[in-house]
Amino acid sequence: MSRDVVLDVDTGADDALALLYALRCADLRVRAVTCVAGNVGLDRVVRNTTAVVGALRSRVPVAAGTGRPLLTERREFTRVHGDDGMVGVVPPGEPCSLEGGHAVELLRETILGAPDPVTVVALAPLTNLALLARTYPEVVPRVAELRLMGGSIGPGNVTPVAEFNVWSDPEAAAVVLAAGWPVSMYGMDVFYRPALDSSGVAALRGSADVAGRLAGEILHNLAVNGPSGRAYLGDAGLVASLGVDAVTWTELPVTVDTRPGLTRGMTVADRRGPDHEIDAREAWSPVRVATEVDAAALVSRYTQVLVRH
Amino acid sequence: MSRDVVLDVDTGADDALALLYALRCADLRVRAVTCVAGNVGLDRVVRNTTAVVGALRSRVPVAAGTGRPLLTERREFTRVHGDDGMVGVVPPGEPCSLEGGHAVELLRETILGAPDPVTVVALAPLTNLALLARTYPEVVPRVAELRLMGGSIGPGNVTPVAEFNVWSDPEAAAVVLAAGWPVSMYGMDVFYRPALDSSGVAALRGSADVAGRLAGEILHNLAVNGPSGRAYLGDAGLVASLGVDAVTWTELPVTVDTRPGLTRGMTVADRRGPDHEIDAREAWSPVRVATEVDAAALVSRYTQVLVRH
Amino acid sequence: MSRDVVLDVDTGADDALALLYALRCADLRVRAVTCVAGNVGLDRVVRNTTAVVGALRSRVPVAAGTGRPLLTERREFTRVHGDDGMVGVVPPGEPCSLEGGHAVELLRETILGAPDPVTVVALAPLTNLALLARTYPEVVPRVAELRLMGGSIGPGNVTPVAEFNVWSDPEAAAVVLAAGWPVSMYGMDVFYRPALDSSGVAALRGSADVAGRLAGEILHNLAVNGPSGRAYLGDAGLVASLGVDAVTWTELPVTVDTRPGLTRGMTVADRRGPDHEIDAREAWSPVRVATEVDAAALVSRYTQVLVRH
Amino acid sequence: MSRDVVLDVDTGADDALALLYALRCADLRVRAVTCVAGNVGLDRVVRNTTAVVGALRSRVPVAAGTGRPLLTERREFTRVHGDDGMVGVVPPGEPCSLEGGHAVELLRETILGAPDPVTVVALAPLTNLALLARTYPEVVPRVAELRLMGGSIGPGNVTPVAEFNVWSDPEAAAVVLAAGWPVSMYGMDVFYRPALDSSGVAALRGSADVAGRLAGEILHNLAVNGPSGRAYLGDAGLVASLGVDAVTWTELPVTVDTRPGLTRGMTVADRRGPDHEIDAREAWSPVRVATEVDAAALVSRYTQVLVRH
Numbered sequence A, B, C, D: 001m002s003r004d005v006v007l008d009v010d011t012g013a014d015d016a017l018a019l020l021y022a023l024r025c026a027d028l029r030v031r032a033v034t035c036v037a038g039n040v041g042l043d044r045v046v047r048n049t050t051a052v053v054g055a056l057r058s059r060v061p062v063a064a065g066t067g068r069p070l071l072t073e074r075r076e077f078t079r080v081h082g083d084d085g086m087v088g089v090v091p092p093g094e095p096c097s098l099e100g101g102h103a104v105e106l107l108r109e110t111i112l113g114a115p116d117p118v119t120v121v122a123l124a125p126l127t128n129l130a131l132l133a134r135t136y137p138e139v140v141p142r143v144a145e146l147r148l149m150g151g152s153i154g155p156g157n158v159t160p161v162a163e164f165n166v167w168s169d170p171e172a173a174a175v176v177l178a179a180g181w182p183v184s185m186y187g188m189d190v191f192y193r194p195a196l197d198s199s200g201v202a203a204l205r206g207s208a209d210v211a212g213r214l215a216g217e218i219l220h221n222l223a224v225n226g227p228s229g230r231a232y233l234g235d236a237g238l239v240a241s242l243g244v245d246a247v248t249w250t251e252l253p254v255t256v257d258t259r260p261g262l263t264r265g266m267t268v269a270d271r272r273g274p275d276h277e278i279d280a281r282e283a284w285s286p287v288r289v290a291t292e293v294d295a296a297a298l299v300s301r302y303t304q305v306l307v308r309h
């Protein structure tokens, strides 16, 4: 069964791995790619995204979106992926062209224009998607699922309790979690687990297709220079999870802490079980949280799609 | 000197008084009117606004915008102006037509398309304008001034420290105050001061023009049934202030408290003077705050524009 | 009518002025003086307090209390009163002796041991009094009135909205305001208004009594070097108000904002009047707030007590 | 090696189990027991505590302390242990007598009077100990260790993120964690793990000593009627951990969230490791957190002390 997807990205090495997979996976029809500022600035995100899409000669429309979070200033977390965010990998060929309109307009048209409900893959701070949900709430019932990389129900990475994508724009994350579309959250609890070994990376680098080779180069550089020293799939694990039953999803009430201070950007989940009453003063939304992952299955799926002979 | 203005409204009696003035004042070219949910719901705002504009046979484009605040649910403050928000006054004639696009798109096109920088008159919760500033930051340098009814540097009305328009969507207000355009804040400190006496109301009711008569009916009903029992100008005082030097503006650093709890929606001003260091951890913006008002001058200006013989 | 009082102080020039008055005023029986850290450290407060009491050869018991706020670290606001906090004035003679026990114990014994309910005069951060209220709640019904210098229902001094004594230990202030004793709040709204002119200062400096002369020296130095350049009574205005009907007290619901951030230490008052419902989620206490002051009457009272021929 | 301990309790079934162990364990010299309001009110805590101590004919001094949290009102969590908090178990014999002075005074005298530094065992909301640390900071260097039952670095029980003892008085917990004494935190992460099986409970019920029999009755009733349906040691596990190397302690930076709202009472730990910079705006204290527990070893130790033949 194939499905229509749109991807909202802040490319970046992780997002590039995800894009390469999505554009090559026969089960996914990528109908739009939208850019948002994240760990690198919007201009760089646009450059990286159009370079990756262009390298694959894909005709998927790409639009630029928002250059900063809703409320607070954009802050970069680290330069772990190099100044370009691409761990130094330069996609070959010409970048694809950029749509004239705003990402929010492209998302609206694509989602309202699709014959079936669309899966929104969110791999970046959620500013574009919050603007979409508030400006055009009529898209919400046309979204089959919003699957987001972000959040944590355990430790965070930017702060002791907050993950980068949610922490970057907590107000946007709060809007998106409560918008009414079904939300799946693939966060820090599983993010770093699926990783390729050196033979997997080598197989990708030897792929007959440019998409596989690019993925191989990025994973190689991640293993050599990345924050974990491992060829981890990251955002691409989320995209691969669309096509294989490899994630344990636990439905939990989740809310985003938007207050300034200690816990800003924390995704608070109520894990106490049904015996405990939920605090009605908070805006809890039911979220499918990825609590366990079959890392090998995701890695296998990823390489299966991208290694061509 | 005349100027181009756009009005963002949640009509309502106060906004109607302001619209009637703006559409009849020779110094103002009203280029767009946009609707946003406020003390009444968006559908009702659209109905009231198109009714007022239609009663004057104006061709100004009117668009619907956002139906709820960015983060928290919409809450009505009071029903002081009746279920219709119009103190029972029904404008005569046919409503004007509504633009197909979103308020944010109409504001963008109008502001970017105008030959000179435009004055934005904000008479409602600031959701539309926050979405505009974040989706299309390129409009900001094309705004001559954003003059908003809202906030307080003394007591509030909805809470001990918060005024309705800011309290309704504090995140939006924070975005708008810090967006970079020049902001003038005409809030609770002056809002209720300009008011007509009974002879002023009678003069309006006897105007030869429908605009004056409508204003007179609304003011009459406000005096009879309104929260203050007085025929106060409210939002219309702000619009009248565009054409007469009747307000004492004090430039102060202002920030909006968006935290949940006691002070949510408070516009905190630093009135301690230049000897005191400003707290750099907060997002202070320089705002011209209306601290005193020549009520008689505003009332005189208002009636001068709307009483026709 | 005379009354029993205890004073909790962070002497300091202002507190010295208040102590001199209280110890000389025939209407007040000072039964204890307790020290707490404030704008100067506890050691310095003890030194200054015992020096002032010693200069007057008073036998009132003096005890040291708490050296820091309940929750956050002690921070000095300014050095406006010099390193010693006494604007350079050195009381003559020997310091009085210091009780062995803690201020909280002295307050407990004094209040429970007094024949009639005692008036507590609080001229400093409220740490001692919060510890008293929580450790020995049985004293609360034995307190006739807690009259505190602190807070503001308008602008603050340390921050745009917070006054020093409350801001220094907001948790303690919250405890004290809600403890159940009748609270009168003499804060920034009136604090700087009562001030002596140069002839008043000269009269004090020429007093036949050491108390008057000391007060005169302090006021002289305040006028020459103080933050306002005026010989203002400050804390002493509150003490003088015990003996003359010179303050307009307005009973208002008041709560202390203890949250970190923008409004920490703000005394939020609900001035909207009885038509407005109070927010039951906050801990409002009824407080008599000094909203107007007859500055001349307080100055006259102060000099009448301290100028001796 | 034996050590001097004081116990601060809100007896309650859990605290009773801990008291019985502490008073019978040859390695512990219990020098004082102090009472504080917790899941049951102070009067009931005093009654239960003196009953348990009296049943063992111990002469340890017992004092009453504080009846409510520092800032917010006392709220009961649940009635899981019955109206008396003792799961219906009535200790035999006469209650011991109660000291006249306040718990804070007894703690001060005991700790300052002991020849060696004292271990403080905190099994309840931390109000007494916060008052102690603020009123008499000179005791801090005389405390060998403060070992507290409370907090969590995973899910909470009263709220999704907060455990009862810390949530009950977060301000007190913040004071206690940052007071400067070495803190060990035995919280929700391990609290429910050590539990007796039915033969263990039977052995205790058949003990030749009243202490063992009482412990057996309480554990029996906990297994029958308690929240977990298991004969868990709870607070007693912490006390047993003093005499056997059965807990994995991980030193982590910990802070207590005292803000109102979603995360109030959460003990936030930074588990990200030494690569991550700590946020200097928060008051982190180094805390030894019980992250793993050898449940069998603690149960074995507990029964070894309390089963007598």
Ligand SMILES: [Ca+2]
Residues within 6 Å of the ligand: A009, A010, A011, A012, A014, A015, A038, A123, A124, A235
């Ligand atoms: Ca990303």
Ligand SMILES: [Ca+2]
Residues within 6 Å of the ligand: B009, B010, B011, B012, B014, B015, B038, B123, B124, B235
């Ligand atoms: Ca309005």
Ligand SMILES: [Ca+2]
Residues within 6 Å of the ligand: C009, C010, C011, C012, C014, C015, C038, C123, C124, C235
């Ligand atoms: Ca003082």
Ligand SMILES: [Ca+2]
Residues within 6 Å of the ligand: D009, D010, D011, D012, D014, D015, D038, D123, D124, D235
């Ligand atoms: Ca307990």
